[in-house]
Amino acid sequence: MKLAVGLQKYFIMRSELKAFEHMLDIMDELRAKCPWDSAQTIESLRYLTIEETYELSDAILEKDMPEISKELGDLLLHIVFYAKIGSETGDFTMTDVITGICEKLIKRHPHIFSDTVVSGAEDVKNNWERIKLEDKDRTVLSGVPLSLPAIVKAYRIQEKVRGVGFDWEKPEQVWDKVIEELNELRKEVEDNAPVARREDEFGDLLFALVNYSRFIGVNPEDALERTNKKFIRRFNHLEKRAKETGKPLHQMSLAEMDVFWDEAKKME
Helix, strand or coil: CHHHHHHHHHHHHHHHHHHHHHHHHHHHHHHHHHHHHHHHHHHHHHHHHHHHHHHHHHHCCCCCCCHHHHHHHHHHHHHHHHHHHHHHCCCCCCHHHHHHHHHHHHCCCCCCCCCCCCCCCCHHHHHHHHHHCCCCCCCCCCCCCCCCCCHHHHHHHHHHHCCCCCCCCCCHHHHHHHHHHHHHHCCCCHCCCHHHHHHHHHHHHHHHHHHHHCCCCHHHHHHHHHHHHHHHHHHHHHHHHHHCCCCCHHHHHHHHHHHHHHHHHHHH
């Protein structure tokens, strides 16, 4: 039985290595012969990589497995592309990329590759963050990319500081903070405070809500994006029904729109 499992794993690995080698060969051909591919640089690929990452994110939210597989391929293409360019400039190779991540995984999983004992996933995350701080010139928040979307960045900041023990103890404490920030925002609005102060309080409220999301097991970025998609579906239905009536949206009352909006809600 063990032999059969071992052989199966061996043949799967050979198949994967062959497929990856084929992709590397294709990239060599493209860089040598395709005008567009040969003209690309690490900088020119950057925005395309960001786009591909968001397309993968969309597929994941939709739970579309064939699309996830396709988008993973697109993202892998970009990784191979960057490594090819790096090898041409003499800065790094695909081997460097793979070796580097393997060494990192081994170092940051001492509960697997050493004798460290953990009690669960939370311990693993905390160990990961502490081990990262052992690297030269690293600070707790230095690993948070500056270009992350604000909500994602807030979530990652809070996860990072949690790894060194800077966090609330109970969800109730965080909820109290949310209410406190909401009241402060309300006061600034009622006092007709300058926009800068209202913006400041609004940001504090969002940060507190992101904090609370961690304590109730919700990813705020995913939650907001699902709400965005839900709103788009319902509004598309509203537009469709308005066209069927022959009455433009801008000529409809809010009460008339609500009828079609409620239809869309019931359809879900």
